[in-house]
Amino acid sequence: MPLLEVDALCKSYDGSAGAATLAIENISFNVERGEFVALVGPSGCGKTTLLMCIAGLAAPSGGRVAVKSQLVDRPPPDLVLVFQEYNRSLFAWRSVLGNVLFGLEAKGRGGKAADERARRLIGLVGLEGFERHYPWQLSGGMQQRVAIARALAYEPEVLLMDEPFGSVDAMTRLELEDALLAIWKELGTTILLVTHDIEEAIYLSDRVHVLARRPSRVVETVAIPLPRPRHQVTTRAEPSFMELRNRIYRRIADAG
Amino acid sequence: MRADRRFNLAGLGVFAALLLLWELYSRAGGVESYLPPPSAALKALTEPNVARALFGHLAGTLGRFLGGYLLAAALAVAAGVVLGYSRFAYSVSEVIIELLRPMPSVAIIPVAILCLGIGDAMMIAVTIYAAAWPILLNTIDGVRNLDRTLVDTGRTFGLGRVKILWQVALPAAAPYIATGLRVSLPIALILVTTSEMVAGVNGLGFFILDEERSLRPANMYAGIVVVALLGYALNRLFVAVEARALAWKRGLQAKGEA
Ligand SMILES: Nc1ncnc2c1ncn2[C@@H]1O[C@H](COP(=O)(O)OP(=O)(O)O)[C@@H](O)[C@H]1O
Ligand SMILES: [Mg+2]
Numbered sequence: 078m079p080l081l082e083v084d085a086l087c088k089s090y091d092g093s094a095g096a097a098t099l100a101i102e103n104i105s106f107n108v109e110r111g112e113f114v115a116l117v118g119p120s121g122c123g124k125t126t127l128l129m130c131i132a133g134l135a136a137p138s139g140g141r142v143a144v145k146s147q148l149v150d151r152p153p154p155d156l157v158l159v160f161q162e163y164n165r166s167l168f169a170w171r172s173v174l175g176n177v178l179f180g181l182e183a184k185g186r187g188g189k190a191a192d193e194r195a196r197r198l199i200g201l202v203g204l205e206g207f208e209r210h211y212p213w214q215l216s217g218g219m220q221q222r223v224a225i226a227r228a229l230a231y232e233p234e235v236l237l238m239d240e241p242f243g244s245v246d247a248m249t250r251l252e253l254e255d256a257l258l259a260i261w262k263e264l265g266t267t268i269l270l271v272t273h274d275i276e277e278a279i280y281l282s283d284r285v286h287v288l289a290r291r292p293s294r295v296v297e298t299v300a301i302p303l304p305r306p307r308h309q310v311t312t313r314a315e316p317s318f319m320e321l322r323n324r325i326y327r328r329i330a331d332a333g
Numbered sequence: 334m335r336a337d338r339r340f341n342l343a344g345l346g347v348f349a350a351l352l353l354l355w356e357l358y359s360r361a362g363g364v365e366s367y368l369p370p371p372s373a374a375l376k377a378l379t380e381p382n383v384a385r386a387l388f389g390h391l392a393g394t395l396g397r398f399l400g401g402y403l404l405a406a407a408l409a410v411a412a413g414v415v416l417g418y419s420r421f422a423y424s425v426s427e428v429i430i431e432l433l434r435p436m437p438s439v440a441i442i443p444v445a446i447l448c449l450g451i452g453d454a455m456m457i458a459v460t461i462y463a464a465a466w467p468i469l470l471n472t473i474d475g476v477r478n479l480d481r482t483l484v485d486t487g488r489t490f491g492l493g494r495v496k497i498l499w500q501v502a503l504p505a506a507a508p509y510i511a512t513g514l515r516v517s518l519p520i521a522l523i524l525v526t527t528s529e530m531v532a533g534v535n536g537l538g539f540f541i542l543d544e545e546r547s548l549r550p551a552n553m554y555a556g557i558v559v560v561a562l563l564g565y566a567l568n569r570l571f572v573a574v575e576a577r578a579l580a581w582k583r584g585l586q587a588k589g590e591a
Contacts, residue, residue, distance in 0.1 A: 129485075132489050133488075134485045134488060134489065152488045152489050152491065154491050156489070157489050157490060158485075158489045160482055160485070160486065162482050165480050165482040165483065166482050166483065166485075166486045168483070168486075168501070168504070168505075169505075169581060169582070170504045170505075170507065170581045170582075171581075172581075179490065179500075180490060183490035183491055183492060184491075211581050231490060
């Protein structure tokens with residue numbers, strides 16, 4: 078039984094003049110427990126819309142989503158979404174530590190153990206020493222890392238991430254990718270990550286679903302047989318990495 | 334913001350000069366007895382029986398103010414959250430709000446006297462009524478402007494409606510609520526003093542009017558000085574508490590994101 082099932086999902090938005098925008102046409106895929114799956118597609122193709130439907134934050138216009146065989150008609154427990162608009166998702170009145178603790182408090186965990194865990198995650202995303210800072214005192218990339226740490230602190234079974242490294246510089250991006258892979262391995266979390274960066278999708282995941290332009294659908298699913306643990310230099314230099322990249326790139330270009 | 338933290342020497346100088354002018358003019362016999370020199374008001378303040386009386390009146394005024402202001406805050410924040418959250422609740426009450434809001438609040442005093450008689454209940458009721466408006470309207474605004482992403486963040490972490498209200502909506506609306514509270518503070522003091530003048534048996538408002546009628550203008554000015562100091566002290570206290578409670582917001586403002 079797959080942990081996450083997306084079955085014939087459609088979503089249209091009501092336009093202002095009565096004309097509805099069809100954001101997602103017909104998307105189906107499954108994610109198995111413990112898998113790392115990436116969705117890659119051009120901007121505006123409906124990736125955020127899809128994640129909102131899976132997270133139970135938007136109602137699909139057709140089709141269904143199920144987590145652990147339970148139909149998603151509200152935000153499922155054990156599933157957390159890291160929003161693309163990370164800066165609007167942080168609590169401005171809470172410090173970095175307070176924001177990360179929010180994920181633990183939401184699970185009813187507090188006290189010294191929660192505090193230690195929050196501090197460990199803050200360290201893992203490279204924000205040690207910034208525990209007492211408020212979000213406005215941090216750069217965009219640092220804010221994004223707070224949002225990631227907060228979601229990881231919750232220890233969800235399924236973690237949805239919407240372009241989580243969109244606003245960090247290239248060097249930090251590579252570090253965070255590896256930190257995410259390490260945490261994924263340690264916690265056994267199931268991750269569905271959305272990105273428009275083809276190489277990032279390949280580097281991180283077991284499988285890549287390629288989305289076409291709006292109205293979006295899965296035009297191809299590419300298995301990533303690259304061995305783990307992966308390495309930023311050697312993995313990306315492998316001929317099969319190049320082949321996968323070219324194949325996905327052509328697929329997106331053709332579909333667009 | 335920063336300017337009022339500094340010691341404004343020039344401003345104080347002008348103030349002192351005006352007092353001095355008044356003092357000299359008054360002593361030279363240039364004005365009638367209704368404008369005694371400032372030193373006479375100060376002297377009245379230091380007379381034991383006046384000071385004792387004033388202290389009692391101050392306590393009465395402060396008690397009514399606190400009762401009315403705090404109750405207004407609790408009621409208006411609660412109502413504002415409901416009206417900000419629910420379009421239905423707002424549209425049902427919109428006409429009433431739009432009609433009552435522009436009415437000068439003191440016009441409610443005779444109504445309150447009719448309904449509640451003369452006494453603390455009536456004075457606290459009109460204070461609640463007047464002080465509630467700015468808090469109510471600002472709270473509605475704050476809850477309305479709540480970022481959808483913040484609510485969704487609460488939801489994805491499994492929070493229910495009530496917890497989202499307490500842990501997300503209220504803190505996010507706190508700066509708006511604080512604005513309402515700051516505007517309401519002098520309004521509450523105005524209504525307490527006015528209703529004491531109209532229908533009080535003690536309190537600073539009562540004292541000021543009573544001394545005027547008893548032809549003791551020096552005592553009247555002493556009462557005015559005390560009520561002015563009370564307003565000043567309450568405002569300073571409020572600003573200090575607000576600065577602490579909303580410390581997280583100061584930087585946001587500095588960055589121009591608030
Ligand atoms: N709330 C909304 N109302 C109307 N249209 C929307 C809304 N959100 C997204 N859309 C439209 O749906 C399409 C997909 O958007 P989105 O899911 O944000 O794409 P992506 O995340 O891949 O960039 C876009 O054309 C966008 O304009
Ligand atoms: Mg998006």
